[in-house]
Amino acid sequence: MKKRPLIWQLFPSYLLVVLVALSAATALGSVALRRFYLDRTAADLTARARLMGLRVAPHLAPMDPGAIDRLCKHAGRLAETRITVMDFHGKVLGDSIADPAQMGSHHDRPEFIAARQGAVGRAVRYSGTLHQRMMYVAVAPGDSDRPTAVIRCALPVSDLDTQLKTIYGRIAAGGLVIAMLAAGLSWWTVRRISRPIQAIEAGAKRFAGGDLAHRVPGFDTLELGSLAEAMNRMAVQLDERIRETDRQRMEAAAILSSMSEGVVALDAEERIIQANQAAVDIFGHALLQKMVGRPLTEAVRDSELQRLVDRAQQDDRPTEADLTVYRPEAKTIFVRCTPLRGQDGGRIGLLLVMSDVTPMRRLENMRRDFAANVSHEIKTPLTAIKGFVETLYHGNVDSPEEVHRFLGIIEKHVQRLGAIIDDLINLSRIERDAEAHEIALVEEDVGTVVQGAVGLCREAATARGIRIVQHGPAQPVTARISPPLLEQAIFNLIDNAVKYSPEGAEVRVDFEADDRCIRISVRDQGPGIARHHLPRIFERFYRADKARSRRMGGTGLGLAIVKHIVLAHGGEVSVDSTVGQGARFTIRLPRTV
Ligand code: ADP
Secondary structure (H helix, E strand, O other): OOOOOHHHHHHHHHHHHHHHHHHHHHHHHHHHHHHHHHHHHHHEEEHHHHHHHHHHHHHOOOOOOOHHHHHHHHHHHOOOEEEEEEEOOEEEEEEEOOHHHOOOOOOOHHHHHHHHHHOOOEEEEEOOOOOOOEEEEOOOOOOOOOOOOEEEEEEEEHHHHHHHHHHHHHHHHHHHHHHHHHOOOOOOOHHHHHHHHHHHHHHHHHOOOOOOOOOOOOOOHHHHHHHHHHHHHHHHHHHOOOOHHHHHHOOOOOOOOOOEEEEEEEEOOEEEEEOOOOHHHHHOOHHHHHHHHEHOOOOOOOOHHHHHHHHHHHHHEEEEEEEEEOOOEEEEEEEEEEEOOOOOOOEEEEEEEEOOOOOHHHHHHHHHHHHHHHHHHHHHHHHHHHHHHHHHHOOOOOHHHHHHHHHHHHHHHHHHHHHHHHHHEEEEEHHHHOOOOOOEEEEEEHHHHHHHHHHHHHHHHHOOEEEEEOOOOOOOEEEOHHHHHHHHHHHHHHHHHHHHHHOOOOEEEEEEEOOOOEEEEEOOOOOOOOHHHHOHHHHHHHHHHHHHHHHHOOOHHHHHHHHHHHOOOOOOEEEEOOOOEEEOOOOOOOEOO
């Protein structure tokens, strides 16, 4: 529908009403005026006719048409009126203008018929004699039971029409002026109404456009004034609500984005409503947050996750599971799906809260493995001890040499048990102290410590014809260290090197320092370690070569102890080896400036 401004709707209606009213008043006035004039002319003509009746009466009995005609002509001239006298049959006896002998019978004229019946006959019509419109009024004077003649007076109505036309012209001119004034007035009134409405409309548009600081001006019209006030109040309230909603939204967004757990909210159709940064990090999907409104399956293509979501859809309680995601790297994600409920308590979607539990699960696995490993490590010597003790107890051994040999084996296993327990205690103490920051670090010469460790291994090395070659700076190099722990770590590395080297080989212990770091490396000419063992070699009880380790009386904890000691110093330990070409272990410690 075509829309027009209010002013163009109101103004023409106003104008129409004014014009119709004015025209109706003018028309009614004109009709009334015309009737008034005609009535007055008719009354006038009636009076003249009656007067004429009095003058004509003496000439009727006896009838003297000549005198009547002369009287008609004389009176007609004086009164400027056409006067006609007719007998009762309509024959013209006298006429002020025409010759009666030339005139036909008037018995059929309506005014004549009415007058003969005793009324005042009246008619307006065109006169063939005078060639103009005339008003005729006829009366029959004398006794009503003995009428003798009908007197008719007539005046041209064209004069009346001319006069009326002049009056109409004046009325029309006045009407036009009034109409123009009325149009101006209605234009002004309509503007007075439409202007505030336009201001309100402009205000509403600005509110709709978000400019809620705008205020609609006040108006002196009661209704429009209170409408403007109501709109301003509404804008203030809307502004407050929007601010409140914005604040709440920002708070919610801040909470969501600072959460370490990933959060993804889904609607009933499993489309993403919201996702936080942590969820993006977990799934490694940079577009996750931009995929609001898209199905979850489109954003994260993971069948495990989809199965979990499907299961959660069927369940009213929270559903949880560990998922493994492989992108960007393999991670274990704990996902908890909780139904999202609307205000009426109905389900409107799902809330997925997820956390990266990779380190936790790894730790749990390590703990489990560690407990199993410890039990296994302890069980082996215990079983051997038990077997030999039982054999001895039941006296199944013949010679004292055999008994001695058995006791020797038992002693070896007891020592092994003791070594495992010592190493375990050692390791747990280092771990505990390191966690509690209770390891006392002192500024000490590292060279002395290396020297000490080499000294401790010297005897075992010499026994196997192995040379320990040591290289290091001549001047003291100090660092913040725990001398006994560092000595133990270096000892463990040299001890391994000696243990795993063939007889007569060489073990190099290099010690060097620069401004930032101290490096102690132990290199041997042993069998080396296969590449795939290297990443796990520092784990507790991890052995690259199980048989050899056991044979050497190793506990499988030596390198784990090295790692924890070095970590407690803020350093790192690494291994570098090729099978058949020996191994090199390097400890790096940060240098105290
Ligand atoms: P172990 O008491 O068995 O020596 P470690 O923790 O000291 O335990 O060492 C773990 C494993 O690393 C050993 O079982 C061995 O297989 C391997 N290993 C350590 N040092 C060397 C080395 N210098 N040469 C070859 N293999 C080594």
